[in-house]
Amino acid sequence: MARKKIVVLTGAGVSAESGISTFRDSDGLWENHNVEDVASIEGWYRNPSLVLDFYNARRAQLAEVRPNAAHLAIASLEDDFDVTVVTQNVDNLHERAGSTRIIHLHGELTKVRPENCCNDMDGFSEATVFDIGSDSIHIGDMAPNGAQLRPHIVWFGEAVPKIDAAIDAVEAADMVLIVGTSLQVYPAAGLYRYAKAGSPIYIVDPADVPVRDPRITHIKDVATRGMETFKNLIKSAN
Numbered sequence: 001m002a003r004k005k006i007v008v009l010t011g012a013g014v015s016a017e018s019g020i021s022t023f024r025d026s027d028g029l030w031e032n033h034n035v036e037d038v039a040s041i042e043g044w045y046r047n048p049s050l051v052l053d054f055y056n057a058r059r060a061q062l063a064e065v066r067p068n069a070a071h072l073a074i075a076s077l078e079d080d081f082d083v084t085v086v087t088q089n090v091d092n093l094h095e096r097a098g099s100t101r102i103i104h105l106h107g108e109l110t111k112v113r114p115e116n117c118c119n120d121m122d123g124f125s126e127a128t129v130f131d132i133g134s135d136s137i138h139i140g141d142m143a144p145n146g147a148q149l150r151p152h153i154v155w156f157g158e159a160v161p162k163i164d165a166a167i168d169a170v171e172a173a174d175m176v177l178i179v180g181t182s183l184q185v186y187p188a189a190g191l192y193r194y195a196k197a198g199s200p201i202y203i204v205d206p207a208d209v210p211v212r213d214p215r216i217t218h219i220k221d222v223a224t225r226g227m228e229t230f231k232n233l234i235k236s237a238n
Contacts, residue, residue, distance in 0.1 A: 002082075003080065003081055003082045004081050004082065004174040004175065005081065005082045005083075005084070005172055005173045005174045005175070006077055006081045006082070006083050006084075006173060006174065006175045006176070006177060007083075007084050007085075007086060007169050007170050007172075007173040007175075007176050007177070008074050008077070008083060008084070008085045008086070008177045008178075008179060009086050009087075009088075009170075009176065009177070009178045009179070009181060009191055009192065010074070010085060010086070010087040010088065010089060010094070010178075010179045010180055010181065011087075011088045011089065011178075011179070011180045011181025011182065012088070012089060012180060012181070013179065013180020013181060013205060013206075013222070013223050014068075014070050014071065014074075014087075014089065014093075014179045014180035014223045015068075015071075015089050015091055015093055015180070016180065016222075016223070017068045017069075017070065017222060017223060017224050018065045018066060018067065018068045018071070018093060019061075019064075019065045020061070020062070020065060020089075020091060020093075033050075033054060035156070036156070037050060037051075038050065038051055038054040038055075039153075039155050039156055040155050040156040040157050041155045041156070041157040041158050042157060043155070044115075044150065044155065048139060048148070048150070049138075049139050051150075051151070052136075052137055052138055052139065052150075052151075055109065055151045055153070056136040056137065056138075058090075058109055059109055059110060059132075059133070059134045059135070059136070060134055060136075062091050062092065062109055062110070062134065063133075063134035065093070066093075066096070067093040067094075067096050067097035068093075068223070068224055069224040069227065069228075070179065070180070070204075070223035070224045070226070070227045071093050071094055071096075071097035071099075072097050072098070073224075073227035073228065073230075073231060074094065074097065074099060074177075074179070074227065075094070075097040075098035075099045076098075076231075077231075078098075078099070078100065081175075083099065083101065084101045084102075084103065084169045084173075085099045085101065085102045085103070086102075086103045086105060086166045086169060086170070086191065087102060087103070087104055087105065088105050088106050088181060089104075089106070090104065090106050090107050090108055090109040090153055091109055092108065092109070092110055103162050103165055103166050103169065104162065105154065105160055105162055105163065105166060106153060106154045106160070107151070107152045107153035107154045108131075108152055108153075109151070109153070110131050110132060110133055110134070111129050111130060111131050111132070111151075111152035112129070112130050112132055112137055112143075112149045112150060112151055112152055113128050113129045113130065113143070113149070113150060113152045114128060114143035114145050114147035114148070114149065114150070115147050115148045115149070115150040116145070116147040117143075117145070117147070128143070128145075129152055130143075130149075137149045137151075166191055167191065167194050170191050170192065170194040170195055171194050171195075171196065173195060173196070173199055174196075174199055175199055175200050175201075175202070175234075176192055176195045176199055176200070176201045176202070177201075177202045177203075177204070177230065178192060178201065178202065178203045178204065178205070179203075179204045179205070179223050179226070179227065180204065180205060180223045181205070182205075182207065182210075183203075183209065183210055183211055184210065192211075192213070195215070199215065200215055200217065201213065201215045201216045201217070202216075202217050202218075202219060202230055202233070203216055203217070203218045203219065204219045204221065204223055204226030204227060204229075204230060205218070205219075205220070205226070206220055206221055206222050206226075207220075208220075217233070219233075
């Protein structure tokens with residue numbers, strides 16, 4: 001018998017308990033920077049040095065933190081289910097926790113690419129995207145094609161290349177689990193609407209949920225405790 005498919009949609013709340021800060025909890029500031037200055041394509045054009053320094057610091061921070069119990073609980077779902085993680089996060093904590101199928105909607109912090117490549121996922125390849133781990137990049141660090149390296153991040157003002165793959169995963173899911181996301185950043189916020197009519201939707205988040213759907217069960221707790229509650233719920237249901 002084929003295993004049931006679960007899609008797990010995750011946001012900043014799943015990594016917050018590992019010590020990675022979120023910008024939506026602090027009046028639009030992210031590590032004391034205006035989000036528009038460090039997380040938008042316009043910010044890159046205005047001051048690429050600032051943007052590079054900002055992401056260099058984020059990579060250094062990422063090297064110092066570890067997956068928390070929520071990441072590990074999500075990875076452990078693969079023991080019983082066919083799991084796809086669709087994350088808005090750019091960290092690699094899901095990978096480090098053991099999840100094996102991950103769609104990064106907003107890019108990956110440890111990777112860089114030439115600034116002149118690419119506007120769609122068809123252009124991304126092993127030849128153009130480089131994993132640098134926790135290393136830093138600076139103005140003057142060039143890709144093999146001679147272009148300045150930039151973070152492999154989807155900034156505000158840029159298309160989300162992997163959104164179609166995420167939609168396909170949600171449409172095929174038997175269950176949708178949403179962990180630690182405000183459901184306010186589109187297009188990711190609308191992904192749950194692609195779930196099949198009969199698919200239950202669970203949301204783990206301590207905040208009120210700004211959506212109304214009879215399929216939704218809201219577990220109003222932080223990610224680590226909420227994932228324990230979720231696993232107990234589905235264990236009793238099965």
